[in-house]
Amino acid sequence: MNMERNPASGCVTSRREIRRQDRRDAILTVAARSFLEQGYAGTTMSGIAATLGGSKGTLWNYFGSKEELFAAVIDHVTIEYRAGLSEILAEPCDDLRLTLKRFCTGIMDKVTTPDAISLHRLVVAEAGRFPEMGRIFYDRAPLQTYVLLAEFLEGVMARGLIRAEEPMQAARLLVTLCVSGYQQKMLMGLIETATTPMIAAEVERATDLFMRAYALEDGTPS
Amino acid sequence: MNMERNPASGCVTSRREIRRQDRRDAILTVAARSFLEQGYAGTTMSGIAATLGGSKGTLWNYFGSKEELFAAVIDHVTIEYRAGLSEILAEPCDDLRLTLKRFCTGIMDKVTTPDAISLHRLVVAEAGRFPEMGRIFYDRAPLQTYVLLAEFLEGVMARGLIRAEEPMQAARLLVTLCVSGYQQKMLMGLIETATTPMIAAEVERATDLFMRAYALEDGTPS
DNA sequence: TCATAACCGTACCATAGAGTACGCTTTTTA
DNA sequence: TAAAAAGCGTACTCTATGGTACGGTTATGA
Numbered sequence: 001m002n003m004e005r006n007p008a009s010g011c012v013t014s015r016r017e018i019r020r021q022d023r024r025d026a027i028l029t030v031a032a033r034s035f036l037e038q039g040y041a042g043t044t045m046s047g048i049a050a051t052l053g054g055s056k057g058t059l060w061n062y063f064g065s066k067e068e069l070f071a072a073v074i075d076h077v078t079i080e081y082r083a084g085l086s087e088i089l090a091e092p093c094d095d096l097r098l099t100l101k102r103f104c105t106g107i108m109d110k111v112t113t114p115d116a117i118s119l120h121r122l123v124v125a126e127a128g129r130f131p132e133m134g135r136i137f138y139d140r141a142p143l144q145t146y147v148l149l150a151e152f153l154e155g156v157m158a159r160g161l162i163r164a165e166e167p168m169q170a171a172r173l174l175v176t177l178c179v180s181g182y183q184q185k186m187l188m189g190l191i192e193t194a195t196t197p198m199i200a201a202e203v204e205r206a207t208d209l210f211m212r213a214y215a216l217e218d219g220t221p222s
Numbered sequence: 223m224n225m226e227r228n229p230a231s232g233c234v235t236s237r238r239e240i241r242r243q244d245r246r247d248a249i250l251t252v253a254a255r256s257f258l259e260q261g262y263a264g265t266t267m268s269g270i271a272a273t274l275g276g277s278k279g280t281l282w283n284y285f286g287s288k289e290e291l292f293a294a295v296i297d298h299v300t301i302e303y304r305a306g307l308s309e310i311l312a313e314p315c316d317d318l319r320l321t322l323k324r325f326c327t328g329i330m331d332k333v334t335t336p337d338a339i340s341l342h343r344l345v346v347a348e349a350g351r352f353p354e355m356g357r358i359f360y361d362r363a364p365l366q367t368y369v370l371l372a373e374f375l376e377g378v379m380a381r382g383l384i385r386a387e388e389p390m391q392a393a394r395l396l397v398t399l400c401v402s403g404y405q406q407k408m409l410m411g412l413i414e415t416a417t418t419p420m421i422a423a424e425v426e427r428a429t430d431l432f433m434r435a436y437a438l439e440d441g442t443p444s
Numbered sequence: 445t446c447a448t449a450a451c452c453g454t455a456c457c458a459t460a461g462a463g464t465a466c467g468c469t470t471t472t473t474a
Numbered sequence: 475t476a477a478a479a480a481g482c483g484t485a486c487t488c489t490a491t492g493g494t495a496c497g498g499t500t501a502t503g504a
Contacts, residue, residue: 014473016472044460046460056463060462060463065463
């Protein structure tokens, strides 16, 4: 009676399965918070069960071990992370330099978020024991960024606005120039946050350097 | 009788103190290996004592807690790390581009070492709980590198060979361009090692980009 | 030679945390 | 309305590990 056939996906979605999905999401949310804030070793299954309000048995009903839960969390959280990326490439405007600055600022805003830093730390910290986590994160976050920017740069190169050379590498290098400085300092705990003017200045430096390096060889102004 | 007065430092160096120093070093060496390879949580005091051969009591005689030992290890290991840096800035030759490439290659060789990667991971992983570790590492490793290169670049700028602008920032950006790509991949466990040709290609890309960006504005060839 | 500091081995304590067992209650389905 | 699935709470097991205690031994220094 309460069984619905979802016409779009064609799969059965009983009330039970919906609830189960909700519950799973709730667990993932709570677990994500804990892993991001306390790290892997600092997170306890008992603690998660406690803040969930349920019992430990239920937790193990969904995830067979701490490692399994951790994997699911990384998966879940990086998918969210990537979802935020698509919005970043603002509508390109006529001014190339300005468009790049907007793009870079968007990335910086995202990457210097406390959550982003925590996630980055977590992945790096556990990449030794769980190499798949590194792969998952890299493919969904940095790589996606490079690809997005590379596609844009390829168009710009084709229109002869900048030196036409390895768009993917160019994208990676530009992002690196923007992001590395403060990211490094935040990962190492030297600073807590990157303020808007700090970000603006760094983006300025990076895009200027990039534009000079990718200017056309003849005297044509870009 | 076996007490010597060291004329240089003016401090007493009894046989006992020498032994103590040796012992301390031995502990640090063993502990460093364990922390680098197993991480903080994966390292056990009992394990260290066991591979040392001695007893646990002795270990606590030297370091009052695991955290204290960890701090000492980071300190010790980053000092060694920095010591290796001074050798890197090869004697500058006439060709600026070549000198930069040598410098960058030296840095890359050092930074992609398994130990360097492990240390980097360790610092990033624990920077949340032990912020001082981040500071110690940053000041001794990346910052030193930037300073070293910045001094060199300042000279080059003064001689009018490249655009004269913020040598410290220039140094940081060049190092970042070289290092970030493979460092990121190694930290995340995507690749195990960076081969010589890989490094050479990356250094080529980075220095080319840098030289184009810092070329003088008039048509003078650098 | 004698006092002492360091060291060894071993046994021990206390705590924490992953994972299990089980009996009772609630929700869902048919 | 009855069977079944999921959940709850609580108590429990088992193992790992940081840290301590202690009695006997060796190296060191005066």
